[in-house]
Amino acid sequence: MKAQQQNMFGGSRRLQMNESIDLTIRSLQAYGPTHKHWAIAWSGGKDSTATLTLVVWLIESGKIQRPETLTVLFADTRLEMVPLMAAAHDIMDNLRELGIDVRVVMAEMDQRYFVYLLGRGVPPPNNGTLRWCTAQIKIEPMEAELRQLFAEKGKKVLMITGVRQGESAMRDARIVMSCGKDGAECGQGWYQETLPTSLCDTLAPLLHWRVCHIWEWLRHWAPRAEYGDWSTEMVAEAYGGDEAEEKNARTGCMGCPLASKDMALENLTKRPQWAYLSPLLRLKPMYRWLREPSQRLRQPGGEKRKDGTLTANQQRMGPLTMEARLSALDQVLAIQAEVNQVAEATGRPRVDILNPEEEARIRELIALNTWPNKWTGEEPRADIALDTMYSDGSVWPIFDFLKSSAA
Template identity: 75%
Template sequence: MKTEQFNLFEGTRRLQMTDSIELTAQSLNAYGPTHKHWAVAWSGGKDSTATLTLLVYLIESGKVQRPQTLTVLFADTRMELVPLMAAASDIIDDLRARGIDVRTVMAPLDKRFLVYILGRGVPPPNNNTLRWCTRQIKIDPMTAALRELVGGLGEKVLTITGVRQGESAMRDQRIVMSCGKDGAECGQGWYQQTLPTALTDTLAPLLHWRVCHVWEWLRSWAPRPEFGDWSTKLLAEAYGGDEAEEVNARTGCTGCPLASRDTALDNLVSRPQWAYLAPLQGLKPIYRWLREPANRLRQPGGERRGDGTLSKNQQRMGPLTLEARTEALGRVLVIQAEVNAAALALGRPQVDILNAEEEARIRELIAAGTWPQRWTGDEPTGDTLLPIHYADGSVLPLLDFSQPIGYE
């Protein structure tokens, strides 16, 4: 029994699991009734799965007032880790069995991660400034799904996200919406920050949760019948099983080119039951290889903006050559086939990052010589020696090594 008054901003005492759950219920009861319709932006990762399963438990147990409608929007990037997809599909079945409306949210064919890279030729993202993927495969599809939902309901919804900042952020009353901080899920902070306010308000009822509570909920609480009997053990196991409390694993796409290490995948394949996924560790090297100058086109120099002035970034590196795209497509397909042959033999879940429709579309786009805007395909490759063009219009010619260099 609790004997002391709990103070969130107390320096020494840390939130207990029950306190965390209680604060979540309070936050939902405080802000939830302002909207009749709720949506959950669910990525299938640990934070948003904990949020979703806890939310349903709190509603079913009467601890949180039931909204008029609850819609779960599952963001399928097509690049999720295999155990995440397996767990998500079990949870989707459970949600539907409870009568909850679950909708799968996916980018249109040409905008999907591998189709955009291999079909259109846009290089894999490699830093936060050239990071097109989160918006394209997560935020934009979620916004489109919300637009459709709100259109049908005729009023603004409350979107519940899995953004989590831990206790320090609560103490400091500082909410930084960075992506990937403290092992957070890619996209969650962005959902909170970028979904249009005309369609939705957002609420992050697990904002104060420590990562160890997320694991504890997924591994020990949510699977118990009294908390909803959820298939979340698989998810916790995917990130390190018994050691999960220690693993502040960032969740995101398989082989995310922006993560310095593929921590979640590396942890997975070190476990015997997931070792067959090891070929997927080959995806990151493919993305790295694709970014090499020989596999890309480059502006030859003298590129101008629409207003006729010289572009600042002369001789910028650009899209992937058709040859590199074809080669990478073949390599990805080999990786997928290797994993699935092993999965079939072992009776384990298969990977599906490139289906027949996506492969056919990539081949079609390559055959049609598709290039991103402002590229024609006639530009030289990035490893071609060229005179150097500067943004002020000056040009440094190539040295002519055919002439002997002499001293007078």
């Protein structure tokens, strides 16, 4: 057995599908019985959907011992790809028919993506200091639900995640859990890394799976009656078909402002049956537009810390103007209406990224003149030229700047 295991991870032969499943069974048999209560963190993406459907099938078919309770926590960011959401709803129906406790985990109203962006006026997230989205719309709601679960069960649960490193990373011992590494979904690594160990222990039973096995399971095994009859083909479709599958594709929120390209959505909308989602491709350019100085305010200079000293980043750009927020709100509503008009006429899945309650809350926050902390709305617009102030308090008058630019 030892020699065979060495071969699996380090030798020339790649893991076969049955061997991958067998290793998953063994990991669940080894660690599963240590906890009475299991939970599955499910993002709706390929890795966590494969994990969820496989684990439930293994339990239902008696291949692993049934835990006392199983709770499925579906993370709804409100921005998931349309086919993923459609598949998730079908899968949730199946799970409920099996008597499994399924909970939809969503951020509180004011923390949701569009409410925070357009109601509070915080600019779109970026890869630098303003990376507010993953924690706020994925991790924190999951943590809150986990706290609730812990209170209900009175003990730690075993949290099963879809973290997957694949064979090569296993071989290289590069088990780095981060957002979006090696084709993993945004948030998956974070679930493994950041969920409090006081509330749960985590297990990633598909850690060793190669991406081709994920596709194989979602496309050809899981949809069969003998493996649970799951609607997982649509999950594979969300990644844009065979070409994307070869590339170890990943997907996150539609229009993710942190991704360089909206690859998954672009690939998806090339397919005739999903072409009606094309208006959603306008989200990403809209975020770029929102980041421009003319859509934002700027600190006028002289901003101080609590101790009275000047902050390092004088005249920093900040929140979105009210005009920009209202314009973006109209754009999002128009995109959604355009998609849903075709969806209704053709019987295709609808998009739901901004519901009437969220729209009403955004308008209410705007009417209440809501700004992020340390901003009042009285600051100048960021495209208005000002004297430049430095963190030591020195000022370079705009007139001198213009003279030197002209020279």
